[in-house]
């Protein structure tokens with residue numbers, strides 16, 4: 366094979382950017398998916414928009430930390446190491462807590478931040494990371510959390526602006542990511558989880574540490590799934606990354622017997638926002654399908 370022939374086969378690294386809200390969203394929600402793509406050589410970067418400083422943390426957990434924010438961000442650092450994230454961008458907003466709570470009125474929380482400001486920061490990250498694929502929450506923010514909704518709106522607005530030459534972000538050049546996804550769980554999968562919970566005497570409308578996750582409302586707000594990614598080989602990594610968010614364990618996730626997992630969550634589902642889907646059917650098994658990679662510059666042949 367000639368040198369040029371070999372060089373032509375060297376592919377540019379594939380890059381994925383996840384724009385989420387709290388230290389733990391990446392692990393609880395996408396731990397398996399991140400592990401899968403990293404194992405395939407994809408560079409995965411993360412935006413974590415808040416410090417996750419709302420919520421109760423038992424006092425012994427805070428030993429050695431000055432605040433809940435410090436503890437939560439230290440947990441995120443550990444998860445980033447386990448998941449081998451390339452870069453983590455912390456926006457540093459305060460956690461808003463749930464809709465209607467006092468914390469949601471705090472002017473430093475993400476929900477109160479001007480959307481243009483958050484959008485601008487997401488555009489800066491997109492232009493810096495140059496991801497081919499971007500993931501954020503769906504319109505309902507997964508389960509209605511205001512911080513999830515805020516980062517979803519900012520990321521959706523940032524996606525087209527990142528390639529707009531008239532939208533300025535200092536020295537960072539415009540860049541067009543090729544795909545935008547909302548993370549989702551297929552209705553069928555959710556309904557199965559609800560059935561299993563009922564059988565086990567658990568309430569599907571009051572999940573989590575604060576009993577504020579309502580699976581029935583999540584199903585009502587579910588958007589069509591276009592992409593299913595098989596994560597069955599990555600449960601171990603998913604568990605390892607989730608386990609370091611110790612302050613948030615204990616009821617936030619429905620406790621399911623591990624044996625049921627290949628049936629209940631074999632795939633991670635996504636709604637494709639861009640390029641716009643032509644139907645509400647599943648048409649992809651890989652988020653990088655149809656992504657074009659630039660050829661790296663050819664080395665001069667001596």
Ligand SMILES: [Zn+2]
Pocket residue numbers: 386387390510513
């Ligand atoms: Zn969250």
